[in-house]
Amino acid sequence: ALKKANIAEIPKTWPQVFEDAKKLKAAGYTTCGFSGSWVTWVNLEQLSAWHNVPLASKANGLDGFDTVLEFNGPLQVKHLENLVELQKDKTYDYAGRTNTGEGRFTSGECPIYLTSSAFFGNVKAQAKFNFTAAPMPYYPDVKGAPQNSIIGGASLWIMGGKSxxxxxxxxxxxxxxxxxxxxxxxxxxxxxxxxxxxxxxxxxxxxxxxxxxxxxxxxxxxTNKEPTENSRGLRLGNMVQLRDMWSEEIEQALAGKKTAKQALDSAVERGNQMLRQFEKTAVH
Known part of the structure; x- marks a missing residue:
C-alpha cells in the first residue's frame, strides 16, 4: 500500500501519519487512510505517556485514590482536533471503542492501523500482504518525545481464605x-x-x-526511556466504565456535536465524578 502511494518509509511522527494517510486515500484507499482500535488507549492513555504529559494527577493514580483527571491539556486537545478534521473526508476513520475494527486492516481496507501488539496472531493468520509493526507516532514539537509506553493487559486475582x-x-x-x-x-x-x-x-x-x-x-x-510519573502506568478506579465514557465524548467530537476541547473537558469532569464515587468505596 505504501509503495502504491509512493511513500518511501514508514511514518514516525503524527504529522507524517496524517500526510501519508492523505496519499493513501488518493492512491485508492478511499474509505480509510488510517484508523485504530481501543480509541482511548491509543489517543489518550498511550498518547499522554508517550509524550510525558499526565493523564491524571498523583502519577496517574498510582500515588493515591484522590487522583484528578488531566487529559484535557493542549496536546490531547490538539490531537483530537486533528482526528476530527481528518474524519471529515475519511483520511482518518473511526473504527469503534474496542478492537472490533481490526478486520479493516487484515482485509486491506485501512493500510495504517493503531492497536495492541497482541493483534499479531490475527495479522499473521489473515493478512494476504506484507506487514510490519512500527513504534507509535509522536508529535516532534513536544520536548522529550517519545518517552516510554505503558503496558496493557489484565489482572490475575487470587481469593483469600484458602488453606x-x-x-x-x-x-x-x-x-x-x-x-x-x-x-x-x-x-x-x-x-x-x-x-x-x-x-x-x-x-x-x-x-x-x-x-x-x-x-x-x-x-x-x-523500555525506550526510564519511566516518569506520567509514564509508569495507570491506576484509576472503574477504569472500564471510565473508558466507555471517554469514548462517548470522543465520539461526540468526531460526529461534530462538540468541539475537541468541549468533549475532553466533559470527559474529565464526568470522569472525576466517577473517581470521587470510587474513592468513597475504596479500601485504604
Whole structure:
C-alpha cells in the first residue's frame, strides 16, 4: 500500500501519519487512510505517556485514590482536533471503542492501523500482504518525545481464605505461567509480551527478532526511556466504565456535536465524578 502511494518509509511522527494517510486515500484507499482500535488507549492513555504529559494527577493514580483527571491539556486537545478534521473526508476513520475494527486492516481496507501488539496472531493468520509493526507516532514539537509506553493487559486475582495446601497449588500455577520457556513460546506464537525479563532475553538470544523485528517493537517502546510519573502506568478506579465514557465524548467530537476541547473537558469532569464515587468505596 505504501509503495502504491509512493511513500518511501514508514511514518514516525503524527504529522507524517496524517500526510501519508492523505496519499493513501488518493492512491485508492478511499474509505480509510488510517484508523485504530481501543480509541482511548491509543489517543489518550498511550498518547499522554508517550509524550510525558499526565493523564491524571498523583502519577496517574498510582500515588493515591484522590487522583484528578488531566487529559484535557493542549496536546490531547490538539490531537483530537486533528482526528476530527481528518474524519471529515475519511483520511482518518473511526473504527469503534474496542478492537472490533481490526478486520479493516487484515482485509486491506485501512493500510495504517493503531492497536495492541497482541493483534499479531490475527495479522499473521489473515493478512494476504506484507506487514510490519512500527513504534507509535509522536508529535516532534513536544520536548522529550517519545518517552516510554505503558503496558496493557489484565489482572490475575487470587481469593483469600484458602488453606496452606491450596496456596501451594496456586503458587505452582503461577510458577507454571511464568516459566521462561513457556513465556517465550506464548510470545512467539501470539505477539503478547513476555512477562519476565528472562523470557525477553531468551527470545533475543535465540535470534527471534532478527526475522520478526516487529515483535520487539512494543518491548522497545516500553523500555525506550526510564519511566516518569506520567509514564509508569495507570491506576484509576472503574477504569472500564471510565473508558466507555471517554469514548462517548470522543465520539461526540468526531460526529461534530462538540468541539475537541468541549468533549475532553466533559470527559474529565464526568470522569472525576466517577473517581470521587470510587474513592468513597475504596479500601485504604
Amino acid at each position: 496452606a495446601e491450596e496456596y501451594k497449588g496456586i503458587a505452582k500455577f503461577l510458577t507454571f505461567l511464568s516459566d521462561t520457556d513457556r513465556q517465550v513460546w506464548i510470545h512467539k506464537a501470539s505477539g503478547y509480551l513476555p512477562i519476565t525479563k528472562a523470557a525477553y532475553a531468551k527470545a533475543k538470544e535465540e535470534g527471534f527478532y532478527k526475522d520478526q523485528p516487529y515483535l520487539e517493537t512494543p518491548l522497545l517502546e516500553l
